[in-house]
Amino acid sequence: MKTHTESEENYIKALYHLGGDNPVSNGDLAHRIGAKGSSVTQAVKRLSQKNLVTVVPYKGVQLTEDGVQLAKSILRKHRLWETFLVDTLGFGWDQVHPLAEQLEHVQSEELVERLSNFLGAPKHDPHGDPIPQPNGQMPPVLGEPLGAFAKGHTIKVVRVEDAGSEFFDQLDAMNINLGNTYDVEAISSFDASVQLKAPSGHTIWLSHSMCVNIYAVSA
Amino acid sequence: MKTHTESEENYIKALYHLGGDNPVSNGDLAHRIGAKGSSVTQAVKRLSQKNLVTVVPYKGVQLTEDGVQLAKSILRKHRLWETFLVDTLGFGWDQVHPLAEQLEHVQSEELVERLSNFLGAPKHDPHGDPIPQPNGQMPPVLGEPLGAFAKGHTIKVVRVEDAGSEFFDQLDAMNINLGNTYDVEAISSFDASVQLKAPSGHTIWLSHSMCVNIYAVSA
DNA sequence: CTTTTAGTTTAGGTAAAACTAAAAATTATT
């Protein structure tokens, strides 16, 4: 396994995020990376020389098999570090992303596997996102948006979207955490907001904007 | 607190290692960093523009107060990560240095302090080296070389020098760890080797080369 | 007191990774 620069890894990560193994446009990639299109053109040229991507000029960039594999290994590291930061060091889930972005570039297979082991070989990170396994296999993406459940169901929160710190603040304010269970009391036909009852008896109302970022399974 | 490149941080670390706040020659610095003298000349020029070092051409480079402070904060991170890798993840002490060199560049005050807290705010790392405290204070450098103890003393191993992986392998083979206690049975007047008796009754002989890298206190 | 030598600096070059500005190709619109 060769070593890659942080910049390279960031491009690979962005490509995987935007398209998986499908082609991605120069512009979308530039926007995601936060660089100008011209910088991206050069960067992907370097990546294609390392056989991490295939480039069709004016058409798009696409991860190769090697590229996808690298992307998954970076994502694995990222999500394991996030798990460590939240579960072991007690960070809030809104704080961990930028830190994991730095930690994910540390190069050591053994470190990743020891970390995974220490954490109990988790399959999902603190946001409920699947952690790619060492063999490249992806655990299932859990849950359905809250709005998908009819009145009367009992549900368990299993995943939240990374929708910015204000969203996470709101979750904290409402004391909503992964694993919490609720009864769906009502779904507004006016604004698609949802009314939930916690086991404690407390009732909370969630706006549609909140609901689409919270995923659950029936429990 | 500004952010620095990894290269910058490596130069600061090397300067601190070689001379503390005393001047260091271009050549020594080049050797330590593993670059050519010319590269060092340019690098320290960049550092002096950031007021991290003072340079007197042909004479030497010296850390400023800011430089020393930065050096200590990097060393703090390095040694806390080493402690984490050994105590929490179970790495051997010969494996952790290159990993800590990567982890020490992660930028986050809060991460360092949470890590320290998780580890029990240690004052010394797995090799017994002092961990600089958040205020810059340095805990004591523990112990004296094994050869300094006379026959009949009971000693406790508190620190080992980083003298390469063969040295660590030898320590492992002899099952010598920090905190172990021994009785000094004899010191050879021929080759300065030392004979120790473990509480288990086992006797071990340490060559002079081993002794000078192992530090102890009387116990 | 000159010469040699060891160490250091300058000068010039390469590569990664970003940028701006302008040209070329693609896509959309009349």
Added chain:
DNA sequence: AATAATTTTTAGTTTTACCTAAACTAAAAG
């Protein structure tokens, strides 16, 4: 189909960080 709008690429520049080769400084040896 021709032109307008958008996207992408090319060309040239900047910064960091390394390199080699040549020039310079300081100190020791002759």
